[in-house]
Amino acid sequence: MTDGLEDAAGVRQAVSVVVPLAVAGEPGWARGPLPWGREDLPWDAARRGGYFAPAVARVLYGGRWHLTLAVTEGPLTLVGLEVLRVATPRDPRQALGVLHFDVEGPHLLETLRAIGHRPGALPDPLTGALDPAALFAGVADAAPPATPFALARPYTVAFLTPDATHTAALRRDAGDLPGTADRWLRALALRAAQADIPPPPERMARVAEEAVRMSADWSALVGRHGAAFLGHRPDRGEGDFYEAALERARTVHLDALLFGMVQRDHLAALTEGLSTLFVDSTGLARRVAALEQHIAVFRSTYWRRHQTVHGPADGLLRAFQTQNRLPELFADVLAEAADYSRIVQARENQQIAGALGVLTVLGLPLGTALSVLQVLGDDDPWHLLLALGLACAATAAALTTPYGRLVLASLRSGPRG
Numbered sequence: 001m002t003d004g005l006e007d008a009a010g011v012r013q014a015v016s017v018v019v020p021l022a023v024a025g026e027p028g029w030a031r032g033p034l035p036w037g038r039e040d041l042p043w044d045a046a047r048r049g050g051y052f053a054p055a056v057a058r059v060l061y062g063g064r065w066h067l068t069l070a071v072t073e074g075p076l077t078l079v080g081l082e083v084l085r086v087a088t089p090r091d092p093r094q095a096l097g098v099l100h101f102d103v104e105g106p107h108l109l110e111t112l113r114a115i116g117h118r119p120g121a122l123p124d125p126l127t128g129a130l131d132p133a134a135l136f137a138g139v140a141d142a143a144p145p146a147t148p149f150a151l152a153r154p155y156t157v158a159f160l161t162p163d164a165t166h167t168a169a170l171r172r173d174a175g176d177l178p179g180t181a182d183r184w185l186r187a188l189a190l191r192a193a194q195a196d197i198p199p200p201p202e203r204m205a206r207v208a209e210e211a212v213r214m215s216a217d218w219s220a221l222v223g224r225h226g227a228a229f230l231g232h233r234p235d236r237g238e239g240d241f242y243e244a245a246l247e248r249a250r251t252v253h254l255d256a257l258l259f260g261m262v263q264r265d266h267l268a269a270l271t272e273g274l275s276t277l278f279v280d281s282t283g284l285a286r287r288v289a290a291l292e293q294h295i296a297v298f299r300s301t302y303w304r305r306h307q308t309v310h311g312p313a314d315g316l317l318r319a320f321q322t323q324n325r326l327p328e329l330f331a332d333v334l335a336e337a338a339d340y341s342r343i344v345q346a347r348e349n350q351q352i353a354g355a356l357g358v359l360t361v362l363g364l365p366l367g368t369a370l371s372v373l374q375v376l377g378d379d380d381p382w383h384l385l386l387a388l389g390l391a392c393a394a395t396a397a398a399l400t401t402p403y404g405r406l407v408l409a410s411l412r413s414g415p416r417g
Contacts (some may be wrong), residue, residue, distance in 0.1 A: 006109055010160035011235035011299075012240060012246055017256055018261065019132050019138040019153040020097040027083055029065040029139065030064045033255070034080045034100065036247045045249040051252050052259075053162040056307040059262060060255050073129050084139060086270035089209055096137055096261060096337045097270045099126075106162055106401075109187060114185040115154055116191035116225065127152065153225060157250045157257060158188045161218075161231035161242045171216065171232045181219070181232060188228030189221040201390070212304065212315040218245055220253070220312075222319035256313040259304075260320035266298050267326060270333050277340060280350055286343045288337075295337055326353065 011373035035042035045064070049057040063085030071078040082098040103111060112120040126132060132142040150238045162169045186207050187193060199207075212220040218231045229249045273291055277284070306326075307317055321327060 001239045005177065006187070007106045008162070008166055009104075009106040010108065010166075010231075011163050011237065011243055012161045012231075013108045014099050014158040014159045014250065015103055015108065016250060017101070017115065017126065018157070018258070019099070019142060020096045020137060021083060021097040021132075021142055022091075022093040023083060023085055023095040023140045024093060027065045027139040029067045029081075029083070031065055032061060033064050033251070034066040034068065034082055035189045036250050044245055046253055048255060052255070052305075053304065056259055056304060059302060060259060063087075070127055071135075072132075074125065075104045075106070076111065076125055076129060076130060077102045078135075079122075081135060082330060083136070084258060084262075086265050088266050089337060090269045090273060093141075094265065095140060096258060097132060097142065098254070098258075099130070099132065099135065099138060108158060109191075109193065112188060112191035113196070113228065114158055114194060115156055116195050119191060153221050154294070155261065156191060156226040156256055157228070157249070157258075158226070159246055160188065161245075162233075164234040166234075169230060169232060170234070175216070175231060177219075179204065181230065182211060182221075185219055185228055185230045187220045187232035188230065189223040189226050191226050196360065210319065212312065212319055214312045217241060220316060220319075222257070222323055224317055224323050227316070227320075229253070244364060251310075253311055253316055256316040257320055259307060260317050260324070261327070263304075263321070263326055264324050267303050267329050268332065270295060270298065271329070274333065274340070276338050285344045292337060292341060295333065297337045360396050 002332075016224045032045035033042040033043075033048065037043045045057075049061055052060065065083045067081045067082065069078065076097060078101055080100040082100075084096045084098070086094050086096055089093050110122055111125055114125055116124060117124065136142050163169075168178060169184055170181075171177055175247040182204060183199065186199060186204070190197060205219065210221060212222070214229070217227055217233055220227060229245070230332070231242055231245070270291070273294070275289065277287060305318065305321070306314055308314055334342055
């Protein structure tokens with residue numbers, strides 16, 4: 001970048017990294033999310049639960065644990081870990097791990113590029129003492145998941161506030177933002193310098209539309225693999241508003257994005273379930289019914305377009321859903337499940353019709369023969385056996401007709417289970 005922001009050191013710099021985990025049991029950590037903020041008014045589960053709708057709060061804080069620690073490696077200082085269980089019907093061990101870092105010096109963008117494995121970037125910082133596999137050892141498995149998992153790479157949430165010299169990120173006296181502010185916001189969210197992904201003018205116009213203006217002081221941008229918060233006035237240090245802004249970015253705003261990731265993971269599990277539905281036709285009706293139940297649970301528990309009355313968090317969730325095409329994906333899941341349900345229903349109706357046809361073919365000759373004997377008043381057992389034999393012969397002959405063969409074929413073609 002020619003604006004100097006690529007090498008700038010913000011007054012406050014932080015990044016939270018979200019990685020996939022597999023949790024075997026309940027971790028021995030403190031229950032609830034990391035309680036950022038003052039001791040007398042922390043952002044704990046109770047305070048955050050009042051920020052979100054009750055159904056969302058249960059998802060975000062019903063199975064969550066945290067650990068406070070301090071590990072420094074280069075410009076990164078790890079200040080806390082979190083585990084959020086996001087069990088799906090296909091993988092009850094599925095979870096999300098969150099690593100919270102403070103970043104020193106002009107290394108925030110380079111750190112993000114390294115995490116994103118950009119060409120020419122520094123080595124991945126999530127190794128050695130900061131390796132998630134080592135940090136979550138004994139609590140969760142941080143190895144790449146064996147089952148389909150939507151979070152294929154770490155998701156980063158960066159936060160940076162400028163000082164008075166960072167004019168490229170600051171609002172002008174007229175109140176408007178320079179174009180360089182959104183360029184840097186895009187770089188932090190995409191974890192890419194201008195040389196990595198040169199932005200065309202058309203794309204930068206879309207960035208201005210997609211950015212979530214938290215207030216006049218800061219903006220956010222949500223991407224598929226990262227999000228970023230950027231200040232637009234000088235940070236005065238201790239006691240400044242940005243102190244509270246960082247707390248919100250690490251708590252309720254991060255939680256809004258985590259809820260989007262939970263939605264994405266459950267939709268990924270539903271999509272995988274649909275794709276394997278016809279691999280084996282045994283028990284198809286039962287498996288379609290189970291899948292419909294999973295969709296109903298997802299719809300009532302996890303699918304929310306509005307999670308809170310507070311605008312910024314709702315804007316972040318909707319931006320995440322838009323970036324990952326979640327509304328379109330859920331519509332496709334519903335349409336495909338409805339198609340499969342119609343197929344199963346049609347096969348069941350075919351079976352029922354076939355069974356009624358068999359009863360007709362079997363019962364009509366026998367009923368006719370017995371009725372004739374009853375009308376004639378004939379109770380000779382030999383005549384009864386003869387009537388039964390003739391009825392069986394008539395039934396066998398009827399089953400050789402096109403109608404009889406159709407009835408038998410309809411019974412054989414139906415699914416079992």
